[in-house]
Amino acid sequence: MTTPSSSAPLVLGIETSCDETGVGIVRGHTLLADAVASSVDEHARFGGVVPEVASRAHLEAMVPTIQRACATAGVSLNDVDAIAVTAGPGLAGALLVGVAAAKSLALGLDKPVYGVNHLAAHVAVDQLEHGPLPDPCLALLVSGGHSSLLRVGDVTGSIEPLGTTIDDAAGEAFDKVARLLGLPFPGGPHIDHAALSGSSVAIDFPRGLSSRRDLERHRFDFSFSGLKTAVARWVQACEDSGDPVPVADVAASFQEAVCDVLTRKAVGAAVSEGIEDILIGGGVAANSRLRVLAEERAAKEGIRVRVPRPSLCTDNGAMVAALGAEMVSRGRDASALDLPADSSMPVEQVLAG
Numbered sequence: 373m374t375t376p377s378s379s380a381p382l383v384l385g386i387e388t389s390c391d392e393t394g395v396g397i398v399r400g401h402t403l404l405a406d407a408v409a410s411s412v413d414e415h416a417r418f419g420g421v422v423p424e425v426a427s428r429a430h431l432e433a434m435v436p437t438i439q440r441a442c443a444t445a446g447v448s449l450n451d452v453d454a455i456a457v458t459a460g461p462g463l464a465g466a467l468l469v470g471v472a473a474a475k476s477l478a479l480g481l482d483k484p485v486y487g488v489n490h491l492a493a494h495v496a497v498d499q500l501e502h503g504p505l506p507d508p509c510l511a512l513l514v515s516g517g518h519s520s521l522l523r524v525g526d527v528t529g530s531i532e533p534l535g536t537t538i539d540d541a542a543g544e545a546f547d548k549v550a551r552l553l554g555l556p557f558p559g560g561p562h563i564d565h566a567a568l569s570g571s572s573v574a575i576d577f578p579r580g581l582s583s584r585r586d587l588e589r590h591r592f593d594f595s596f597s598g599l600k601t602a603v604a605r606w607v608q609a610c611e612d613s614g615d616p617v618p619v620a621d622v623a624a625s626f627q628e629a630v631c632d633v634l635t636r637k638a639v640g641a642a643v644s645e646g647i648e649d650i651l652i653g654g655g656v657a658a659n660s661r662l663r664v665l666a667e668e669r670a671a672k673e674g675i676r677v678r679v680p681r682p683s684l685c686t687d688n689g690a691m692v693a694a695l696g697a698e699m700v701s702r703g704r705d706a707s708a709l710d711l712p713a714d715s716s717m718p719v720e721q722v723l724a725g
């Protein structure tokens with residue numbers, strides 16, 4: 373962590389793209405507060421995030437979460453130099469709540485507002501833990517909503533997508549397979565835990581987009597829906613034959629298939645781009661096997677791996693504030709006050725409006 377500098381910009385960041393209401397406050401690269409209110413329990417019985425439920429929860433949580441962040445940071449809203457907010461991508465209704473809150477603050481306080489890209493924020497957050505980002509770096513972003521490989525130069529303006537999922541996101545695959553195995557939502561941590569007592573080579577599940585033909589068109593893209601179907605068929609066959617499902621072995625073998633593809637493609641992309649630093653972010657970055665395998669494979673190529681601590685990997689306001697602070701430090705223009713919430717904001721576009 374870098375030393376706080378009173379000349380570094382004090383930025384409040386708001387995140388509402390999915391089911392976490394996050395409000396973070398940073399000064400430059402120093403994290404001062406990271407308040408998060410999650411509605412995940414309200415979605416659990418549906419097995420996935422329900423957009424309208426998430427939007428309502430953001431509305432209820434917004435003001436108390438802002439107050440909590442200010443109290444933790446020991447700052448008043450008037451001290452803040454700029455407001456940053458996730459403008460997209462994400463759930464439209466959920467994004468609107470955050471964007472409306474950010475505009476109100478900016479207008480009321482007469483401060484600039486930066487409507488930023490959620491994926492770039494997942495990258496920028498690592499600066500709060502490991503200091504300035506290497507330029508360039510290769511980002512592997514894996515969560516319930518995204519699975520992307522990005523070449524990142526300057527995080528405030530130069531992000532190039534190298535690959536993405538063509539169907540499910542990696543976290544979504546964890547959640548769906550957990551459901552098949554009777555594990556609670558969100559399933560990632562439960563699969564991770566169950567896998568500890570299983571064998572990763574018990575079942576040879578398919579590796580999506582890894583055949584020679586697929587690699588020609590989708591070298592750095594991902595696909596997890598075929599894997600999910602393979603697990604479903606395997607579990608069904610087991611149940612049909614009256615055998616108990618070996619949950620730990622299925623979890624470990626499934627997890628290995630996901631982590632194998634993610635790390636192979638991330639390291640392959642870094643090598644092909646001549647990049648020496650890989651940054652992993654998003655909720656799936658908390659996966660114990662992903663981290664070990666990434667470090668093992670990267671080390672063989674002389675590549676370093678950076679992973680922020682789990683609370684900074686999952687959606688939070690600090691990541692948005694971190695990107696906002698970087699925007700201010702680099703003298704980027706703020707967004708217009710009529711900036712839109714853009715549910716499908718392209719990854720190359722770091723700033724909205």
Ligand code: KG4
Nearest residue numbers: 515516517543558560561655656659686687
């Ligand atoms: O970044 P995040 O909090 O929210 C989204 O933007 O989706 O990521 C949540 C996702 C869920 O799919 C969850 O199952 C997954 O991250 N996840 C994990 C682990 N912890 C969370 N997946 C695998 N292993 C974990 N330990």
Ligand code: ZN
Nearest residue numbers: 494515654687
């Ligand atoms: Zn995210």
